[in-house]
Amino acid sequence: MRHGKTRYQEEGLNKIYPRNSLTSIPLSQNGKEEIKKKAKELKEKIDIIYSSDFLRTRQTAQLMAKELNVEVKLKKEFRDIDLGSFHGKNKREFKERFSFLKDFSVAPEGGESYEDLERRALRGVLEIEKNHQGENILIISHGDTLLFLEKIIKGLKKEEVKEIKETGKGFLPGEIRKLS
DSSP states (O other): OBOOOBHHHHTTOOBOOOTTTTTSOOBOHHHHHHHHHHHHHOOSOOSEEEEOSSHHHHHHHHHHHHHHTOOEEEOGGGSOOOOGGGTTSBHHHHHHHOOTTTOTTOOOTTSOOHHHHHHHHHHHHHHHHHHOTTOOEEEEBOHHHHHHHHHHHHTOOHHHHHHHHHHTOSOOTTOOOOOO
């Protein structure tokens, strides 16, 4: 599940999240309400929630956990991609000057590549798999992180990931997808 809406999505802010997302960028009021509805609509039994430790994902996880009556564990492995020197800058400027889609191994200055993100997310999934055999796990994270979890779990090829990114078919705020 991707975190709920923040003012960045609601107001159409064309900026990359600031680097201090551990403590900034909360869910909007609408985002909170949407997450509560999602929790009530969820048909799957959830045994435990794992979440990125950023504020917007923690809030999403806490709202879901309250409705589902389950525990939340935070994992750094499910954080958003680190965009290094581009944090806080205009998205258009980022897209003009940098593209992960050309080469998944290239990272922005001071940040991570898509390959780095994939390795990090894989470590998190393998740990969960080892400790929760046969359980239904809800992972709450960020768009790119979830896309690479989907790549890992479903065995997507790089070309498929590129197409998802280019066509805007990645995870929307509050979207839940069953990956296994």
